[in-house]
Amino acid sequence: MQIIIYPQRNEWEQILTRPVFDTSSLNLTVDSVLKDVKSRGDEAVLEYEEKFDKIKLSTLTVSKEEIDKSEALVSEELKSAIRIAKQNVETFHRSQIFETKKVETTAGVTCWQKAVAIEKVGLYIPGGSAPLFSTVLMLAIPAKIAGCKEIILCSPPNKEGKIHPAILFAAKEAGVDKIFKAGGIQAIGSMAYGTESVPKVYKIFGPGNQYVMAAKQLVSLKDVAIDMPAGPSEVQVIADETSNPKFVAADLLSQAEHGPDSQVILTTTSEPFISEVLHEVERQLFELPRREIAEKALQNSKLILLRDENEIVEMTNQYAPEHLIIETAEYMDMADRIINAGSVFLGSYTPESAGDYASGTNHTLPTNGYATAYSGVNLDSFTKKITFQKITKQGIKNLGPTIEVMAENEELFAHKNAVTLRLKE
Incomplete structure (x- = not known):
């Protein structure tokens, strides 16, 4: 895993690049x-x-x-x-x-x-x-x-x-x-x-x-x-000195075992915490049946030290992770400032695995930065919405002149006439 210390803003885009494959x-x-x-x-x-x-x-x-x-x-x-x-x-x-x-x-x-x-x-x-x-x-x-x-x-x-x-x-x-x-x-x-x-x-x-x-x-x-365009799975973990390095390492590895093209990222303001997590990742990795897959994914992964919480929030919203785990002491305060993420997991006792299996939320989520514009699968994904409108005689009297003016100025005179005939009636 690559450790990155206090990157400059102009370096963020390159740092947050996902694994790219020629298709x-x-x-x-x-x-x-x-x-x-x-x-x-x-x-x-x-x-x-x-x-x-x-x-x-x-x-x-x-x-x-x-x-x-x-x-x-x-x-x-x-x-x-x-x-x-x-x-x-x-x-x-x-x-x-x-x-x-x-x-x-x-x-x-x-x-x-x-x-x-x-x-x-x-x-x-x-x-x-x-x-x-x-x-x-x-x-x-x-x-x-x-x-x-x-x-x-x-x-x-x-x-x-x-x-x-x-x-x-x-x-x-x-x-x-x-x-x-x-x-x-x-x-x-x-x-x-x-x-x-x-x-x-x-x-x-x-x-x-x-x-x-x-x-x-x-x-x-x-x-x-x-449902949505999608790519390899990914997770970002936000942690601080109060977080449990064992939990964080386990969260990173649970995503890494998905596939060799998965990406995991840790963002934190605590430099000693990065060393603790790295040690735990190496220890837990040795025990995984899918160790070889996780090892390949970790090659695409990064541990990033940032200056303060504001930088973490801004980087997160730029990355737009599929899964975001916030394990900091004030996780709700930070969560309120997140605008780009597929699914967010809050606190030390909310692993991403819960959403993958049984908490009730959906695990089919936008990857590859598509969380800037796409939602994960939800009930609306399986429906379409049809609009209806009903205009009374009084309603067409009230709204008709407005429609006529707009249609005439767009030079769509048949549109205008459809209203004019009704008003004359």
């Missing part, structure tokens, strides 16, 4: 696979499953029998944990239900909105080095609460042609309608275009590797909506 070559592959899936449907998806996931499948569809059997393959302890997490995620997302109210903007002119669920949504759940059954809950539960009519899920099968039983169990618990054995680019293509087996959806959600992210961005140009 130009993979875009050619992604575009080729997407076009093939669009053209040949199931046949192409099955071929790419054999090529990329090394499994020859006879069907993409996960049967009801396979889903039902998954329950017996998941331990009671894990099933209980999934159900507790499900309840918390439901509670938090139900609190986000939109309540409309009618507003009379001018006498006789009433306007309002109605939230309507996106009818068909597709969820992509990675199944590689870590089967992300928690992501099933984070995506399917708000989709169900929103009222999406069709929730489909794609996840890559293992070498035996099966999807991890915890993913199937979580999908069943959360109310997913259909599950398909498809990974990578071909899964995104099948949901974007539709195949003989996989229905076309209106919006695709979920994380994935560089190929999945590139595929999502390509199909979003004209074929389907996506």
